Amino acid sequence: MLTVERTLERVAKIHSDKPYHQHPLWKGLVEGTFSKNQIKAFAQQYGIIPLWNHNYHGRLYVICPNANWRKRIAEVVYEEGTGALFSDGVSHNELYLNFGADLGLTADELLNTAYCPESIAFRSYFQEKCGSTFLEGVSSHMLAAEAQGPGVFVHMAETFKRCYQMSDKGVAFWVIHDIADGDHSSIGEELLADFATTEAERELVIKTVAETNDMTFLLYDGIYRCMQEAA
Secondary structure (H helix, E strand, C coil): CCCHHHHHHHHHHHHHHCCHHHCHHHHHHHHCCCCHHHHHHHHHHHCCCHHHHHHCHHHHHHHCCCHHHHHHHHHHHHHHHHCCCCCCCCCHHHHHHHHHHHHCCCHHHHHCCCCCHHHHHHHHHHHHHHCCCHHHHHHHHHHHHCCCCCCCHHHHHHHHHHHHCCCHHHHHHHHHHHHHHHHHHHHHHHHHHHHCCCHHHHHHHHHHHHHHHHHHHHHHHHHHHHHHHCC
16 A cells, blocks of 8 residues: 555655756756856746746645645745745745846846746646646645755855855845745645545655656756856
8 A cells, every 4th residue: 555654755766866956957056167147047047936936836825625734825825925934024036036136137137038948848837737736736846846945055055155256135045945945845744644545646646746856857958958058
């Protein structure tokens, strides 16, 4: 029988078999091997996630069938929109715009980026997944996407400061998300106990995490290609 514990083990194995920090995109970001123009290209393409997060977390809130979980998702949406929990009242959207500004990008340049096909494909997939069923949406968002950031983003922020002379304000988005994503992604056992009560539902969780991981790597491939073109 596929237990909760075994399901979480298989989810962890998906991430360990294909760790995002080994992708050349993230290796270069942590090691500081890209030019500043390449970092700008990264900031523009990656913005398709944080600058439009209301289309992801917001959909989870709308379709959540459980009042207690809806409250928890509401807190995440509230934090993204206001920054009142982790970032002293600065919304996460504004934190990302500050990141871009520190690189010399205007808000207009970030908000009106000509996204690459891989970024557009990821956005379409992620929006659909977050608005389908709550089990699939929260598995995709919190067990797959947000499980990737903690432990790496804070090191990346230090690299940005050291290699690109960025300020604490400019890298705050990454420092805060290292904390916030860790908080969001630690819900696995509770989630499965409440919403994945059958073996078929637990298999769906595993399938969703694996699929989201593959789509996320497609996004990284596209961003990396854009950065190579900006070199």
